[in-house]
Amino acid sequence: MRFDGRCVLVTGATSGIGAATAKTFAAEGASVVITGRNAERAATVIAEGSGKAGSIVFIAADLRDENAYEPLIAEATDRLGRLDVLVNNAGILHWAGSLETTPEQWAEAMAVNVNAPFFLSRAAARLMKAQGGGAIVNVSSELGLYADSGTTSYCTTKGAVVQLTRAMALDFAADNVRVNCVCPGRTLTPLLVGAMTQWGVSLEEGLARRREWMPMKRIAEADEIARVIMFLASDDASFVTGATLSADGGTSIAGPGGAASDRQSGAAPGGSGAGA
Numbered sequence: 001m002r003f004d005g006r007c008v009l010v011t012g013a014t015s016g017i018g019a020a021t022a023k024t025f026a027a028e029g030a031s032v033v034i035t036g037r038n039a040e041r042a043a044t045v046i047a048e049g050s051g052k053a054g055s056i057v058f059i060a061a062d063l064r065d066e067n068a069y070e071p072l073i074a075e076a077t078d079r080l081g082r083l084d085v086l087v088n089n090a091g092i093l094h095w096a097g098s099l100e101t102t103p104e105q106w107a108e109a110m111a112v113n114v115n116a117p118f119f120l121s122r123a124a125a126r127l128m129k130a131q132g133g134g135a136i137v138n139v140s141s142e143l144g145l146y147a148d149s150g151t152t153s154y155c156t157t158k159g160a161v162v163q164l165t166r167a168m169a170l171d172f173a174a175d176n177v178r179v180n181c182v183c184p185g186r187t188l189t190p191l192l193v194g195a196m197t198q199w200g201v202s203l204e205e206g207l208a209r210r211r212e213w214m215p216m217k218r219i220a221e222a223d224e225i226a227r228v229i230m231f232l233a234s235d236d237a238s239f240v241t242g243a244t245l246s247a248d249g250g251t252s253i254a255g256p257g258g259a260a261s262d263r264q265s266g267a268a269p270g271g272s273g274a275g276a
Contacts, residue, residue: 001053002234004029007080009073009124011063011116012090014041016189017139019048020222021087021229026054028230033076035061035090063090064111069119073127082131085233086124088117088161089139093154093191106153113157114164121168125177133176135233138165139225142185142248158183162244169242178241180232185248186210187220215250 008025012018014036022034026049034056036042042058049056057079061072077083092112094105121136128134143151144158165181172179186192193203201209211217228247231237246252 001029002230002236003085004053006030006084007077007082008032008085008087008233009035009076009080009083010087010089011035011061011120013087014038014045014058016191017184017187017222017225017229018087018089019045020226021089022056023049023052024223024226024230025085025233026052026056029053030085031080032056033059033079035059035063035072035076037062063116064092064108066111066115066119069116070123073120073123077127083124083127084131084134086120086134086136087139087229087233088120088136089229090116091139091141091154091158093151095150096152097150098152101152109153109157113154114160117161118164118168121164121179125168125172125175125179128177129172129175134178135237136168136177136179137229137232138179138181139229140165140181140183140244142183142246142252144181144183145244145246145252165244166242173241178232178237180237180240180242181244182225182228182232183244183246183248183252184225184228185220185246185251186214187222187225189222192219215254218249220247220249 003025008030010018010022013022013034022032022045025032031054034042034045039060046056059075061068090112092109094109096105117138124136138161140161141158143155144162147155162181165179169179207219210219225247228245
């Protein structure tokens with residue numbers, strides 16, 4: 001088992017990509033702490049991950065609160081005994097363009113999508129350095145690589161995650177702490193289902209529209225993104241740091257017209273979504 005004896009913290013892990021990531025790590029022998037704001041959903045993740053080679057426990061955390069960051073790392077480390085992997089998956093998306101985005105929405109997006117990965121990673125890296133190494137994986141989005149209308153704060157903050165990954169990778173490279181980034185594309189998660197409801201489009205219709213122009217003609221499953229995250233956290237990626245790995249079915253390389261607007265296609269963007 002690739003993560004037997006390893007200790008992992010996954011933020012925003014009570015649904016979607018984060019939940020799939022936690023269960024995948026547990027299946028590979030890891031002891032996993034998941035965070036989020038919904039204890040009921042966390043219990044479901046723990047139940048579904050039970051019987052695996054590893055284990056999953058929950059720590060409630062609201063990453064909109066800057067005072068939550070270092071205490072979360074401390075409590076997770078206390079529960080696990082050490083910290084080998086941090087997955088910064090929690091994120092929040094506001095469907096608002098530049099003129100519609102409120103100061104509160106902007107501040108919330110910055111807090112969850114940028115501040116939390118920075119301060120959590122910094123605290124984790126200190127521990128990992130003392131332990132002799134570790135791995136940090138940030139979950140950005142294909143909208144961290146290109147933009148879409150009506151999601152200004154999300155595009156901005158997810159782009160910042162890509163640059164944060166590169167800067168921190170250089171800061172900690174000599175300490176054997178690797179920092180990498182995954183940019184998921186459209187993924188079948190509760191965020192996508194919620195977007196369909198919000199726009200009055202059935203899930204079937206929304207997915208069908210998206211498949212029409214996606215290069216691979218399908219939507220990702222959360223487990224597929226989880227396996228990419230696990231690769232970057234594993235010893236298989238021991239010489240990989242500062243990398244941004246697209247897991248978007250080719251949309252970010254499709255060129256002009258290769259990626260329709262989410263509102264036109266009726267499908268939410270990838271990434272962690274509102275998993276804070």
